[in-house]
Amino acid sequence: MSAIYERxxxxxxxxxxxxxxxxLMLLFAGIYVMVSNLAGSPDFTNVLYSMTFLYLxxxxxxxxxxxxxxxxxxxxxxxxxxxxxxxxxxxxxxxxLVTVMVMPIAVMALYPLVLNxxxxxxxxxxxxxxxxxxxxxxxxxxxxxxxxxxxxxxxSPALAAGACxxxxxxxxxxxxxxxxxxxxxxxxxxxxALAAAVFxxxxxxATGNRAVAxxxxxxxEGALGICYALWPGQFPGLFxxxxxxxxxxxxxxxxxYDIFDVRALVYFASVTAVFLFLTVQAMERRRWxx
Amino acid sequence: MIEVSHLTKRYGDRTAVEDLTFTVEKGFVYGFxxxxxxxxxxTMNILTGCLAATEGQVTIGGYDIFDQPIQAKRLVGxxxxxxxxxxxxxxxxxxxxxxxxxxxxxxxxxxxxAEAQRVTGVADVAGRLIRNxxxxxxxxxxxxxxxxxxxxxxxxxxxxxxxxPLQIVEIRQLIRRLGRERTVILSSHILSEVQTxxxxxIMVHRGxxxxxxxxxxxxxxxxxxxxxxxxxxxxxxxxxxxxxxVDGVTAVTTAPGADxxxxxxxxxxxxxxxxxxxxxFALSDMRxxxxxxxxxxxxxxxxxxxxxxxxxxPEKGGPKxxxxxxxxxxxxx
Numbered sequence: 001m002s003a004i005y006e007r008x009x010x011x012x013x014x015x016x017x018x019x020x021x022x023x024l025m026l027l028f029a030g031i032y033v034m035v036s037n038l039a040g041s042p043d044f045t046n047v048l049y050s051m052t053f054l055y056l057x058x059x060x061x062x063x064x065x066x067x068x069x070x071x072x073x074x075x076x077x078x079x080x081x082x083x084x085x086x087x088x089x090x091x092x093x094x095x096x097l098v099t100v101m102v103m104p105i106a107v108m109a110l111y112p113l114v115l116n117x118x119x120x121x122x123x124x125x126x127x128x129x130x131x132x133x134x135x136x137x138x139x140x141x142x143x144x145x146x147x148x149x150x151x152x153x154x155x156s157p158a159l160a161a162g163a164c165x166x167x168x169x170x171x172x173x174x175x176x177x178x179x180x181x182x183x184x185x186x187x188x189x190x191x192x193a194l195a196a197a198v199f200x201x202x203x204x205x206a207t208g209n210r211a212v213a214x215x216x217x218x219x220x221e222g223a224l225g226i227c228y229a230l231w232p233g234q235f236p237g238l239f240x241x242x243x244x245x246x247x248x249x250x251x252x253x254x255x256x257y258d259i260f261d262v263r264a265l266v267y268f269a270s271v272t273a274v275f276l277f278l279t280v281q282a283m284e285r286r287r288w289x290x
Numbered sequence: 291m292i293e294v295s296h297l298t299k300r301y302g303d304r305t306a307v308e309d310l311t312f313t314v315e316k317g318f319v320y321g322f323x324x325x326x327x328x329x330x331x332x333t334m335n336i337l338t339g340c341l342a343a344t345e346g347q348v349t350i351g352g353y354d355i356f357d358q359p360i361q362a363k364r365l366v367g368x369x370x371x372x373x374x375x376x377x378x379x380x381x382x383x384x385x386x387x388x389x390x391x392x393x394x395x396x397x398x399x400x401x402x403x404a405e406a407q408r409v410t411g412v413a414d415v416a417g418r419l420i421r422n423x424x425x426x427x428x429x430x431x432x433x434x435x436x437x438x439x440x441x442x443x444x445x446x447x448x449x450x451x452x453x454x455p456l457q458i459v460e461i462r463q464l465i466r467r468l469g470r471e472r473t474v475i476l477s478s479h480i481l482s483e484v485q486t487x488x489x490x491x492i493m494v495h496r497g498x499x500x501x502x503x504x505x506x507x508x509x510x511x512x513x514x515x516x517x518x519x520x521x522x523x524x525x526x527x528x529x530x531x532x533x534x535x536v537d538g539v540t541a542v543t544t545a546p547g548a549d550x551x552x553x554x555x556x557x558x559x560x561x562x563x564x565x566x567x568x569x570x571f572a573l574s575d576m577r578x579x580x581x582x583x584x585x586x587x588x589x590x591x592x593x594x595x596x597x598x599x600x601x602x603x604p605e606k607g608g609p610k611x612x613x614x615x616x617x618x619x620x621x622x623x
Contacts, residue, residue, distance in 0.1 A: 003390035007376070014378055078374035078435070080340040082391050083363040287342045 001084070004092030008066065012100045017065065021058045025104035028054055029111065037115050042122040044112050044129040048136045049256035052249050055143050056168050062101060063147025064161035066093050067283070068154040080287065090280045094148055101140050109133055128258040135255035138268035142248060143168065145275035152282040171248050178243035185235030189228050192239060196220035291316045291443060291473050292337065297346035299332050299497075306332040307497040310346070316442070319469035321488030322477040329497035330477040331371055334447045337475075338368040351442065364392070367441040371448050373432025377421040381412055381431055384420060385438065392439035402438055410434040410464060426457035433464065444468055446476040450483060462487050518569060520554040521547060521582040529554055532576040536568050551581060 012018040032047040070076040079089055112129040147164045154160035170177075181191050200217030204210055228235060244250070248271060254261035292314035299307040307329040314320055322330050335341035337348055339359045348355040353362035376384055385403050394402055407413040410430040415423060420431060429449060436444050449465065450458045465487055468474050478484050484491055485505050493501045493508075501508055522529060526544040529552060533542045538558045547553040558565050566585060573580050 003387055007379075007387045007391075010383075011376070011378060073374075073377065074370065074372045075374040075376055077335075077340055077368075077370040077372075078388070081338045081363060081366070081368040081370075082388075083360045083393060083439075084391060085360065287340065 001088040001092045004079075004084070004089050005096045008093045008096035009099055011065070012062070012096065015065070017061045018100045018103075021061050021100065022104040024058055024061075025051070025054055026107060029104070029108045033111055033115070037111075037124070038118075040122075042115075042124045044115070044124050045132040045256045045258060047111075048132045049252070052136070052139065052252055053172065055140060055249075056165065056172060058101075059140070059143045059147045059168060060161040060164035062097055063144060063151050063164060064157040065151070066097060066148050067152040067279075068157045068160040071155050072157065076286070086280050086283050090148070090152075090276060090283065094145065094276060094279075097144050097148060098141055101144055102137060105133065105137055105140070125258070128260075131258075131260040132255040135252055135261065135264060135268075138265050139248070139252050142268040142271040142275075145272040145279070149275045149279045149282065152279045171246065174243050174247040175250055178240045178247075181239055183237045183240065185228070185232055185238075188235045188237065188239040189224060192224050193221055196224065291351060292475075293347075293349045294333075294337070295347050297333065297336065297348065298344050299329070299336060299341070300344045305497055307336070307343075307494075310494070310497070310499050312492055312499060312502055314443070314473060314475060315490075316473050318473060318489040319465065319487060320473070320475040320490045320492060321484030322475055322492050322494065323479070323481065323484045324477075324494040325479055327496075328479075328494045330479075330494060331447055332497075333494070334368070334445055334475070334477055335370075338366055338445055339363050340368070340370070364439065365442050367436030367439065367444045369429075369432045369436045369444075369446045369449060371451070373428045373435075375420045375428055375431055375435070378419065380417055380419055381407075381423070381434075382416040384431065385434055388435045389438040394439055402440065406434040406437040409437060409467070411460075426453050426461070429453060429457070429461060430464070433461075433468075437468075441472070443473045443475065446474065448477055448479075450478070450480070458483075516558050516565065517586045518554075518556040518558065518566070519582070519584045519586060520556065520569070520573075520580060521551045522554055522573065522578050522580055523550065524552055524573075524576075524578040526552060528576060528578060529573075532572050532578060533569065536572045538565055538568065 028051055029047065032050050033044075036047055036050075037044065067076070070079065082089070109130070112124045112126055115124045116126070146167065147160075150164045150167060151157070151160040154163060178191075181187050196217060200213045200220070203216060204213035248268075251261070251264040251267050254264060294313070295311045297307055297310040298305070310329070310333060322333070324330050332341065336343050337350070337355065339355050339362065342356065350362040351365045353365070355362045376387075379387070382403070385406060386399070389399055389402055404413075407416060410433050412427060412430050412434055415427055420428060423431065433444075433446065433449070436446070446465070450461050453461060462483065465474060465476060469487075469489070476487065489504060491502060491505055491508060492499065529544055530542055533539055533554075533556060539556055540559055541557040543555045545553045545555075556569060558569075566583065570580060570583060
């Protein structure tokens with residue numbers, strides 16, 4: 001596993017993407033610190049809050065090549081033939097990605113200390129600053145797992161980056177988007193029906209198996225219909241609520257209000273675990289289909 | 291060493307490998323021979339754990355590749371059709387990565403790296419980026435990678451494809467050298483390659499096993515059926531009358547040729563030199579002038595063609611199957 005970790009880290013640091021990501025993070029961190037903290041506000045958490053959107057660009061850049069490039073170059077055959085479990089291979093890759101992801105944030109972790117030394121912004125609360133940094137890193141770890149999973153589904157890094165960006169963008173704007181859906185039960189039902197159709201469509205494109213996708217779509221729509229007939233009272237506002245669960249970026253909000261939100265950390269860790277598991281499954285499934 | 295039983299692989303409704311059963315014994319070079327699309331790569335990918343089988347069992351050194359993949363894979367070094375090298379690494383970095391990923395202990399690492407580089411002749415390019423190497427050298431690096439971890443079996447998928455003639459000769463010599471200490475399985479669609487390099491041949495066609503044995507065995511299997519081609523000046527009736535009673539002749543067919551000659555094909559079950567004489571005496575007894583007499587002995591190529599045609603398959607196969615296959619310089623004796 002350490003060999004996989006080191007090779008992945010090496011390829012990130014030998015390529016441009018790791019540096020572009022780092023430069024981007026540090027550039028924006030610098031700008032936000034300058035306009036906010038150096039202008040007088042002692043609130044560092046607000047800097048991090050403003051910077052969550054950088055993951056939208058940073059994470060696809062960081063994760064796009066992780067598996068898709070191996071598949072593109074046919075080096076994945078080596079991984080499959082190694083006497084290593086797929087879990088170890090995926091974990092090695094993931095940890096390398098997280099290492100690169102954390103690097104610029106580690107530099108940013110010095111900023112609160114520097115700000116306090118300069119004392120231009122009054123006293124920055126270290127407790128809330130480092131609490132928010134922890135939350136920011138956990139958010140990044142969860143998103144990296146999502147990016148790794150998407151890369152493991154794709155055959156080319158460019159596709160992986162595009163898909164990852166779209167998925168993260170949707171997640172970023174999920175709450176405001178779901179507010180467009182009226183809270184009536186029928187609107188909720190319609191939104192679910194649409195989501196089921198999109199899901200089936202993606203499944204069809206991903207697996208090429210039209211019968212299964214069609215069957216699943218009909219089953220989902222049928223189940224929705226039955227649920228709606230049985231418990232219509234549950235539906236008003238349900239879509240928005242479920243969208244709220246999936247709105248991963250919103251979980252960071254509490255940290256910006258000086259709350260060390262352990263539940264959010266658990267949420268991020270769970271998302272990480274789920275997507276790492278899915279990545280292992282996606283890699284294993286290639287053995288059957290490739 | 292390797293036992294494959296009733297191996298079947300289907301892609302959707304296309305069957306790539308069907309009910310394949312064979313055994314690989316220790317210490318030989320095996321040639322896995324068949325036209326493109328015969329299921330060679332699929333089989334090798336399954337043997338190395340890169341691909342899951344639809345049905346059947348593969349054990350390597352007693353370990354089932356599906357149930358105990360880690361133990362089984364430790365015994366195998368694999369060079370896929372395209373060498374799985376990282377272009378951005380130097381040869382040294384790459385080989386050291388593979389060795390560590392295969393779990394080679396640190397105290398053996400240096401020794402194994404040096405050994406693999408020496409055997410494959412890549413030591414002099416060790417510091418160069420793989421991106422800048424020629425195809426032949428990348429192939430060697432791929433083989434060096436397969437040798438790391440000292441596996442007992444080396445599996446090479448079409449190791450000479452895309453190389454220039456000199457490189458092909460070198461890689462073949464390398465494979466022969468490897469075969470002295472290890473079991474080697476290589477796949478090829480080139481008969482002459484298998485004939486020169488391998489001790490054992492496994493022939494597959496349309497995903498099925500059609501024959502196996504030493505190259506000599508397979509030739510002998512078919513050597514019973516010798517064909518003689520003759521040009522004579524005579525009527526068909528006379529020729530049949532003269533040749534059919536000859537001891538050993540199983541069939542005589544005639545066809546009119548150019549200049550009033552008659553082209554005759556004689557199938558015989560005896561291939562000794564006496565057969566040639568018996569045929570020629572039988573004809574001269576009837577005062578039939580023989581203008582040409584040729585003996586055609588079954589070569590491995592004939593064996594392959596015959597076996598491939600013997601088991602016609604109505605199924606059309608995939609796009610790969612239609613591409614046909616290149617004949618080597620496998621000769622007619």
